[in-house]
Amino acid sequence: MNSFITNNEGIVLKYIVGTDDFSIVGEVSSKIKKVLKQLNIDNKLIRRVAIATYEAEVNVAIHSLGGYIEVEIIKNEIKIKIRDNGPGIKDTNLAMEKGYSTASTKARELGFGAGMGLPNMKRCSDEFKIESKFGEYTELNMKFVV
Amino acid sequence: MKISKVIELINGKILIGNIDDSINYAFSSDLMSDVLAFVNExxxxxxxxxxxxxxxxxxxxxxxxxxxxxxxxPSEEVVDLAKEREMTLLTTNFTMFEASGVLYKNGIEALRISYE
Structure with missing residues (x-):
């Protein structure tokens, strides 16, 4: 973990996601899942959060120049923010379409790149926002009601 | 169905795990994106x-x-990752079609997936 803050409001976890080593993709999501389990959050909700963070982690690793995942756990809500350092998405509406993908052969060999990641994150979360500036960054914000 | 019965039906081998565990449903795919999108149970x-x-x-x-x-x-590294998570791993020489077919014929059910 790269940082862990806890106060009366809740817990904030922040993890850096790299891009060089595909074999460790999923470690961050695995850590987040463990924390949620320790907090005795409902298993079905944990599963939805785990799927969404893992899809996001895979995306950061295969598409971006690196980034981070921030998890904020407050009383009735889990907020997840994923932000990368670019290269950004030209057309986010197109990227949200099922089946649209710009993934590399390498990503496809790992079992990804089917163009299902972003729609799946939207399906799993209670609130989903995507924002991107081409050439700069992509930021996803998801909310889950506890 | 007990894992021991699964092994017998698909002429498989257990790599790690417990032959007394059991399964009721199966999902077959090489695409992890689809597993993540469609498996809810x-x-x-x-x-x-x-x-x-x-x-x-x-x-x-x-x-x-x-x-x-x-x-x-799978490689030792992959098996170790599964071991830490107490998973059961099997391997079979059957094709995906044959392994799925034999299990289905013997009572393993398919997931009903939704297309939202």
């Missing part, structure tokens, strides 16, 4: 992929049993 996963991401995908979905088809055997 506890199920066994049949796949020909043998990398870390198969274990990670199973972990996120709380899946306990993975059956590697077409004679695929």
């Amino acid at each position: 506890d199920t066994a996963l049949l796949t020909g992929l043998v990398n870390n991401q198969v274990i990670r995908t199973a972990e996120m979905l709380d899946l306990g049993t993975i059956i590697f088809v077409r004679g695929k055997i």
Whole structure:
């Protein structure tokens, strides 16, 4: 973990996601899942959060120049923010379409790149926002009601 | 169905795990994106992929049993990752079609998936 803050409001976890080593993709999501389990959050909700963070982690690793995942756990809500350092998405509406993908052969060999990641994150979360500036960054914000 | 019965039906081998565990459902796919998008219940996963991401995908979905088809055997690193998560890993020389067919014929059910 790269940082862990806890106060009366809740817990904030922040993890850096790299891009060089595909074999460790999923470690961050695995850590987040463990924390949620320790907090005795409902298993079905944990599963939805785990799927969404893992899809996001895979995306950061295969598409971006690196980034981070921030998890904020407050009383009735889990907020997840994923932000990368670019290269950004030209057309986010197109990227949200099922089946649209710009993934590399390498990503496809790992079992990804089917163009299902972003729609799946939207399906799993209670609130989903995507924002991107081409050439700069992509930021996803998801909310889950506890 | 007990894992021991699964092994017998698909002429498989257990790599790690417990032969007394059991499975009721199965989902077959080489595409982890689809596993993540469509699996909502506890199920066994049949796949020909043998990398870390198969274990990670199973972990996120709380899946306990993975059956590697077409004679695929994961590396020690991949097996270790599954071992830490107390998963059961099997391997069979059957194709995905045959392994799925034999299990289905003997009572393992398919997941009903939704297309939202």
